[in-house]
Amino acid sequence: MTLILTFLGKGGTGRSTVAIAAAHKLSTQGQRVLLICQEAGPALSLLLGTELGGSPSAISLADSAEGSSFQAVQLRSAELLDQNWEKLKNLEAQYLRDPFFKAVYGQELSIVPGMDDFLALNAIREYTESQQYDVIVHDGPGNQSSLRMWGAIGGIDWYFRRFKKVFQDSQFYRSISPFIAPITGAILSSGSSGDIWNRPETQSVESMVAKGKALVHDPMQLRAYVVTTDDAVAIAQGKYLWSAAQQIGLTVAGILVNARSGQADTASADEAFAPLPVAALPYRAEGSPWQSLADALPALDQPVAVPSPMSVDIASSTVKLFLPGFKKTQVKLTQYGPEVTVEAGDQRHNLSLPPALNGRSVTGAKFQDGYLIISFG
Amino acid sequence: MTLILTFLGKGGTGRSTVAIAAAHKLSTQGQRVLLICQEAGPALSLLLGTELGGSPSAISLADSAEGSSFQAVQLRSAELLDQNWEKLKNLEAQYLRDPFFKAVYGQELSIVPGMDDFLALNAIREYTESQQYDVIVHDGPGNQSSLRMWGAIGGIDWYFRRFKKVFQDSQFYRSISPFIAPITGAILSSGSSGDIWNRPETQSVESMVAKGKALVHDPMQLRAYVVTTDDAVAIAQGKYLWSAAQQIGLTVAGILVNARSGQADTASADEAFAPLPVAALPYRAEGSPWQSLADALPALDQPVAVPSPMSVDIASSTVKLFLPGFKKTQVKLTQYGPEVTVEAGDQRHNLSLPPALNGRSVTGAKFQDGYLIISFG
Numbered sequence: 001m002t003l004i005l006t007f008l009g010k011g012g013t014g015r016s017t018v019a020i021a022a023a024h025k026l027s028t029q030g031q032r033v034l035l036i037c038q039e040a041g042p043a044l045s046l047l048l049g050t051e052l053g054g055s056p057s058a059i060s061l062a063d064s065a066e067g068s069s070f071q072a073v074q075l076r077s078a079e080l081l082d083q084n085w086e087k088l089k090n091l092e093a094q095y096l097r098d099p100f101f102k103a104v105y106g107q108e109l110s111i112v113p114g115m116d117d118f119l120a121l122n123a124i125r126e127y128t129e130s131q132q133y134d135v136i137v138h139d140g141p142g143n144q145s146s147l148r149m150w151g152a153i154g155g156i157d158w159y160f161r162r163f164k165k166v167f168q169d170s171q172f173y174r175s176i177s178p179f180i181a182p183i184t185g186a187i188l189s190s191g192s193s194g195d196i197w198n199r200p201e202t203q204s205v206e207s208m209v210a211k212g213k214a215l216v217h218d219p220m221q222l223r224a225y226v227v228t229t230d231d232a233v234a235i236a237q238g239k240y241l242w243s244a245a246q247q248i249g250l251t252v253a254g255i256l257v258n259a260r261s262g263q264a265d266t267a268s269a270d271e272a273f274a275p276l277p278v279a280a281l282p283y284r285a286e287g288s289p290w291q292s293l294a295d296a297l298p299a300l301d302q303p304v305a306v307p308s309p310m311s312v313d314i315a316s317s318t319v320k321l322f323l324p325g326f327k328k329t330q331v332k333l334t335q336y337g338p339e340v341t342v343e344a345g346d347q348r349h350n351l352s353l354p355p356a357l358n359g360r361s362v363t364g365a366k367f368q369d370g371y372l373i374i375s376f377g
Numbered sequence: 378m379t380l381i382l383t384f385l386g387k388g389g390t391g392r393s394t395v396a397i398a399a400a401h402k403l404s405t406q407g408q409r410v411l412l413i414c415q416e417a418g419p420a421l422s423l424l425l426g427t428e429l430g431g432s433p434s435a436i437s438l439a440d441s442a443e444g445s446s447f448q449a450v451q452l453r454s455a456e457l458l459d460q461n462w463e464k465l466k467n468l469e470a471q472y473l474r475d476p477f478f479k480a481v482y483g484q485e486l487s488i489v490p491g492m493d494d495f496l497a498l499n500a501i502r503e504y505t506e507s508q509q510y511d512v513i514v515h516d517g518p519g520n521q522s523s524l525r526m527w528g529a530i531g532g533i534d535w536y537f538r539r540f541k542k543v544f545q546d547s548q549f550y551r552s553i554s555p556f557i558a559p560i561t562g563a564i565l566s567s568g569s570s571g572d573i574w575n576r577p578e579t580q581s582v583e584s585m586v587a588k589g590k591a592l593v594h595d596p597m598q599l600r601a602y603v604v605t606t607d608d609a610v611a612i613a614q615g616k617y618l619w620s621a622a623q624q625i626g627l628t629v630a631g632i633l634v635n636a637r638s639g640q641a642d643t644a645s646a647d648e649a650f651a652p653l654p655v656a657a658l659p660y661r662a663e664g665s666p667w668q669s670l671a672d673a674l675p676a677l678d679q680p681v682a683v684p685s686p687m688s689v690d691i692a693s694s695t696v697k698l699f700l701p702g703f704k705k706t707q708v709k710l711t712q713y714g715p716e717v718t719v720e721a722g723d724q725r726h727n728l729s730l731p732p733a734l735n736g737r738s739v740t741g742a743k744f745q746d747g748y749l750i751i752s753f754g
Contacts, residue, residue, distance in 0.1 A: 144493075151489075
């Protein structure tokens with residue numbers, strides 16, 4: 001199984017530097033490591049001293065031990081879009097007698113907001129499933145948009161389920177359903193007019209989504225570290241991102257404090273991020289060795305002992321969400337039909353409830369010591 | 378007319394600090410200024426010393442002159458999504474006898490990648506059209522994803538035009554067109570089965586897109602400044618973003634170099650960003666006055682004398698694109714059917730050609746002194 005490490009934090013706090021040191025540390029421990037750069041631009045290549053390509057290539061840092069190296073890749077959305085467009089066209093051609101998209105070349109398509117994230121998610125999924133790497137170190141934007149990306153797996157799943165129901169319940173669907181069979185019969189080369197929701201492709205997407213949701217909730221498959229300095233704004237922004245990560249069920253496994261010179265002072269971070277473990281990192285001047293930074297990092301691939309973002313107690317019919325950093329007034333809980341929705345800090349998520357609680361009514365909620373405790377009737 | 382100022386640059390180079398100083402400077406000059414914070418989290422509020430809300434509120438900096446103040450707002454995607462969802466439902470209810478979406482509450486919807494950007498674009502459009510502000514100072518992520526957002530107006534327009542044609546040309550469209558009239562007749566309360574592409578709503582969207590495209594290309598309506606420090610990685614990343622901005626036709630009006638202490642050294646920036654004007658900014662310690670930083674900023678709302686991202690010479694049938702920072706080998710030019718596509722630095726855009734050149738074949742191209750010069754037959 002591949003473990004994905006990702007880093008959250010205000011820009012300029014040294015996330016990319018930490019990502020390189022992490023890749024170095026884990027590779028010297030014998031792990032097969034892939035460092036993935038999601039941000040466009042030369043910054044990570046300059047830090048590595050090697051220009052990264054769109055396919056993984058081996059990196060040996062100047063001061064790395066004999067034989068220790070890792071792979072690194074720069075995600076390029078334009079290339080990924082072309083490749084995925086070809087796959088989509090092939091899939092379409094298998095099912096439609098007269099495909100829509102064959103006339104459109106991938107090379108014509110420009111990249112609009114959101115695409116980078118979905119292409120990156122898919123690339124990370126493919127690298128994970130290749131089983132060539134023990135650890136993937138992900139150097140992304142590290143802000144709310146990183147959390148939107150990891151949260152998208154559950155978000156999209158919800159849209160699919162919800163709008164499938166809306167569509168099936170609609171008068172429109174009932175009006176056109178007599179027409180649907182002949183149309184699908186005419187365009188689906190299989191000739192089968194079976195229920196599109198039960199086709200094998202739909203089910204394979206559903207199983208992919210289930211795997212993705214499990215991944216986000218399992219700190220042995222995906223975990224984040226918050227990177228900060230001792231600057232008050234950087235700590236506040238880091239604390240916000242820590243809280244926001246909980247909402248999508250992503251475990252923040254620890255805090256890494258970069259020094260702006262000498263050794264980092266962790267006093268403010270210790271206080272802001274309790275009970276998470278806080279590691280002080282030494283300042284690394286440009287061009288100097290990576291080893292001391294790597295040595296100062298905690299064990300990044302070991303089981304974590306931090307509060308779980310969500311815990312369920314079936315016996316007492318309660319769900320406990322860990323939402324550090326928010327005040328009671330900043331958290332909103334609502335229930336519309338079967339969905340229980342938690343909103344805080346410009347994020348809104350529908351809870352993934354276990355079958356025993358699914359569909360039951362919320363009868364009470366309290367906010368206590370950073371935990372939102374929800375009771376079901 | 379409202380001028381929008383936005384800032385590009387590596388994280389941690391002081392973009393938010395510059396945005397506040399810019400809002401302060403322009404408001405002391407009598408301009409009606411709105412500072413828009415697009416990044417989630419408390420960072421900008423902490424710098425301002427005031428917690429920002431989801432609606433504009435007046436900000437007076439501690440050291441601002443009597444009566445000088447500006448408005449500021451934190452964009453909150455969850456709120457914006459709810460408001461826009463209600464508008465969409467109202468629009469739908471006007472046209473469909475049996476609306477799809479009425480059963481779905483805005484408060485149920487989670488935010489998936491790309492939504493933040495489209496919601497922010499729409500909010501900025503509304504603030505611009507309100508005519509309440511002379512200048513909007515936009516504090517966004519400042520990276521490639523900011524450029525995706527500004528570029529989205531042209532990008533989405535292209536998708537709409539291209540796939541409309543693909544759809545209309547398809548066998549599928551011809552197969553189902555006999556069914557379309559009765560279906561649309563049944564669901565459109567107007568009873569008209571007219572061409573959906575010529576409906577007033579479609580045309581109003583098209584005119585909005587045309588206005589948006591004009592805005593991105595006019596530095597008196599939208600311009601960017603690159604913010605950097607004297608750090609080599611920050612300068613390289615800034616140069617990449619400068620080049621990338623040209624590709625979407627966004628003018629970078631100048632370079633602002635923040636000092637990490639004392640006064641900024643602009644030697645490296647002068648060289649990297651020639652021929653753009655480079656301004657050296659003084660270091661501002663947390664909690665100290667804003668005035669000296671504001672004084673050091675150039676005139677942010679005056680006409681600019683920098684190379685235009687794209688210039689067209691109809692007489693010689695040539696188009697000149699200014700693509701600083703790229704090597705010849707990094708730029709790819711292709712023509713598929715009527716579209717001329719330029720790809721560089723993980724961005725790909727179809728040129729908006731004037732009618733005189735539209736649809737004509739590319740007969741030659743050369744790359745010279747940072748300019749791509751394309752000749753049409």
